[in-house]
Amino acid sequence: MSAVLADMPKTGTSKTVVPASTKAIAPSKGGRPWTFYVLATLFAAYVIALYGPMFCIYILSFQDIRGGLVFPMKGQSLHWFVDLFTQVRTGDVKGSFDRSIKLAVIVTIITVVVSFLAGLGFRKRFRGDTFVFYVMIGSLVAPGLVLGLGTGLLFQALGLNASWYTSALGAQLSWTLPFGVLVMFAVMSRFNHAWEEAAYDLGASRWQSIRLVMIPVLAPGLVAVALFGFTLSYDEFARSLQTAGSLNTLPLEIWSMTLNVTSPSLYALGTVTTIVSFIVIGASLGTIVLIQKKRGSQAKG
Amino acid sequence: MQPSPSPTSSSSRSNLAGWLYVSPLVLVLVPFFVAPILVVLAASFFATDGFGGLTPGFTLASYVEVLHSALTLKLYLATIKFTVLTWIFTLIIGFFVAYFLVFHVRNQLLAIGLFLLCTVPFWTSNIIRMISWIPLLGKEGLINQALLAMGVIHQPLEVLLFSDLAVVIAYVHQLTIFMIVPIFNSMARIDKKLIEAAIDAGASRFDIMRLIVVPMSKSGIALGTIFVVSIVMGDFFVVKVMSGGGSASVVSAFYEDVGVLQYPTAAASAVLLTLVLVAIVSLILRTVDIRQEITQ
Numbered sequence: 001m002s003a004v005l006a007d008m009p010k011t012g013t014s015k016t017v018v019p020a021s022t023k024a025i026a027p028s029k030g031g032r033p034w035t036f037y038v039l040a041t042l043f044a045a046y047v048i049a050l051y052g053p054m055f056c057i058y059i060l061s062f063q064d065i066r067g068g069l070v071f072p073m074k075g076q077s078l079h080w081f082v083d084l085f086t087q088v089r090t091g092d093v094k095g096s097f098d099r100s101i102k103l104a105v106i107v108t109i110i111t112v113v114v115s116f117l118a119g120l121g122f123r124k125r126f127r128g129d130t131f132v133f134y135v136m137i138g139s140l141v142a143p144g145l146v147l148g149l150g151t152g153l154l155f156q157a158l159g160l161n162a163s164w165y166t167s168a169l170g171a172q173l174s175w176t177l178p179f180g181v182l183v184m185f186a187v188m189s190r191f192n193h194a195w196e197e198a199a200y201d202l203g204a205s206r207w208q209s210i211r212l213v214m215i216p217v218l219a220p221g222l223v224a225v226a227l228f229g230f231t232l233s234y235d236e237f238a239r240s241l242q243t244a245g246s247l248n249t250l251p252l253e254i255w256s257m258t259l260n261v262t263s264p265s266l267y268a269l270g271t272v273t274t275i276v277s278f279i280v281i282g283a284s285l286g287t288i289v290l291i292q293k294k295r296g297s298q299a300k301g
Numbered sequence: 302m303q304p305s306p307s308p309t310s311s312s313s314r315s316n317l318a319g320w321l322y323v324s325p326l327v328l329v330l331v332p333f334f335v336a337p338i339l340v341v342l343a344a345s346f347f348a349t350d351g352f353g354g355l356t357p358g359f360t361l362a363s364y365v366e367v368l369h370s371a372l373t374l375k376l377y378l379a380t381i382k383f384t385v386l387t388w389i390f391t392l393i394i395g396f397f398v399a400y401f402l403v404f405h406v407r408n409q410l411l412a413i414g415l416f417l418l419c420t421v422p423f424w425t426s427n428i429i430r431m432i433s434w435i436p437l438l439g440k441e442g443l444i445n446q447a448l449l450a451m452g453v454i455h456q457p458l459e460v461l462l463f464s465d466l467a468v469v470i471a472y473v474h475q476l477t478i479f480m481i482v483p484i485f486n487s488m489a490r491i492d493k494k495l496i497e498a499a500i501d502a503g504a505s506r507f508d509i510m511r512l513i514v515v516p517m518s519k520s521g522i523a524l525g526t527i528f529v530v531s532i533v534m535g536d537f538f539v540v541k542v543m544s545g546g547g548s549a550s551v552v553s554a555f556y557e558d559v560g561v562l563q564y565p566t567a568a569a570s571a572v573l574l575t576l577v578l579v580a581i582v583s584l585i586l587r588t589v590d591i592r593q594e595i596t597q
Contacts, residue, residue: 032405035506039401043415046398049474050422053433056443060436070441114325121322124315132323139334141527141582143535145552146571149559150337153344170333177329231424237538242559254428258542270429277425285417 058274061267069262080268091253093269099164100250101276104233106165107172111229112222114173115180119188120210122181140178144238147174152242167243175239176232180225187221220288227284231277338575345568355564363569372554373570377577380550383465383540384533387472391529392522394473395480399521400514403488404496416485423478431471431539438462438470463545471543472533479532480525487521488514523589527582534578 060067064075084093122129139147151171155162162168195217199209215222237251244252250273257266320327345363348356367373398419406412422430437443438461445457460466491514499509537553549557551574558567 033506036405039397039405042394042397043401046394046477047418050419053437053474054422054425054430056436057429057433070436070439071443071446110329114329118323118326121319121326124319126316126319128316129319129323132327135330135335136326137582138338138579139330141531141535141578142334142338143531143552143571143574143578145535145537145556146341146575147334147337149567149571150339150341151333153564154332154337154340157340170329173329174333177326181326227424235426235428237428238535251426251428254426255538258428258432266432270426270432273426273429281421281424 054270054274057267058271061264061271063264067264069264069267080264081272083263084265084268084272091256092248093250093253096248096250096253097272099247100234103164103169103172103249104230106169107176107233108226108229110173111176111180111233112226114177115184115225115229116215116218116222118177118181119184120214122185123188136178136181139174144175144236145241147171148239148242151239155243161245162243163245164240164247164249167245168240168249171239171243172233172236175236176229179228179232183225183228184221187218187224191218219291223284223287223291227280230280234273234277234280341568341571344564345572347565347568349563349565363565364573366566367569367573376549376551376554379548380534380552383468383472383550384530386469387476387533388526388529390469390473391477391480392525394477395484395525396518396522398477399481399485399488399518402485403491404514416481419481420478427475428538430475431542434467434471434474434543435462438467463543463547465544465548467543468540468548471539472536475539476529476532479528480522483524483528484518484521487518491517520589523585527585530581530585531578534574534581 056071060069060071060073061080062076062078063073063080064077065079066074067080068074122133148171151167152162155167160166191214195213196209199213204212235251236249237255240249240252241255248256254266254269254273257269344355346359346361348358348360348362402412402416406415435442439445440457440459440462442462444461445454448454449457495513496509499513504512534550535552537550537556540548540550540553541556551570555567555570555574558564558570
């Protein structure tokens, strides 16, 4: 450090001639450095690689009856969507779709409530908090298939029947809850404790301060946790495989389709599940924006 | 900073409150994480009749079998190969995408928009995203068609789909987001003044990267690494589908074992894999306090 300071007078004169912005890696104004163009190209390539393949299958799912798995596109129709929901050989798509949505809704509700409470608990240190935290991280990183098998064997040993609303529900929660709590940490770290203390000073009970102060303030974050809960459950595969019992969830149905269906029905299913995902993402982001807007207008008014 | 309603609350009372708040979490994790892991651990010591029946007992036969088989070494080498390749590619792409968004996009709103653009596919089905490579990489896929049309090749390339290459492509496609988000998060916290100061002091672009940006995004890199490594090492689905059955990983072998009801050897192999994973994750956790990282 002192060497740098000692150097300053000598180099200082020449340095002041060159404005810092031309050498900055991210100048706030003026010309862009060459790295900008390299990285912008990389970013564009990444986004194209991210979305390109998905758009291919959406397009290919709208072929007519002659359609195959690769380009070129053969005709245009909704044939494969009808095929998907009416044909027996593609499996029980409608039933599994139904189950997956119901399961995802249950998982979402439990994830939001439990993550919120755990988030409240982890704000203060208590004896054993690190232990609980690391058990949670363990649940996140453990191989899903292994956990699923363990859960399946456990149910077998206890004489319980594995089904999507008992064992698969629990197995999915062991995956969505750690995610939910981690998101909750990030959300709560921005919560200003002064508001809560103000509520106590004004005579609020603990429950009132949670209901009237914390939940409204943290609402956008809770919507984000819900989005995590829903989509992680809706797509969950490895943990459900050994725990869903005799009735499949949608990802399990897709898995069995990848093994024996070689028609664009598979792509049609991909298009349908993606539309559902986009509706959920859109609704969640829309809710967050709406809450923020309402706050903005209230603050002004 | 203790927003407690009663100023006299002792430490035992705050312990009780803490446990009350996390009790629902514990009530889920005990039966659906702790107990299943213990069941798998127990099953690894049991004997089997070869038809799925388990005889309670204590034998290390399954471990001996797993550790002595040449296949185990092959499976671990294959899994480690996939993990290392995926880690390198997701790290490079993830780091530079995050770097671009944080340091090169001047408009804050645009940066958030582009960030969301990267995260949207994360919320859609992984299985579908994997299948979506078929029309591109297949023998009659777009890439082969394009290369044939350009005259670069005269025979369709068969290594594109159902190969180790396809497995790595599918992993990188699915998992780069797990690097982008934590690295973006740590980079966004770097004070821009620090970099301005470094420039004023005559630091080169490379110096800034080496001495400021990389060290300060170390925790994000560590967090992303935990996600990517644990997902790749625990995966069997991508390996099975994208390699066309040509490659296997530790967990896909586990899946085959379960399919033929070889529970004890499957369990022993699962326990070994879990130990390897725990070792890797705790090594990474030594370099970063993940809880502090998230709550700050």
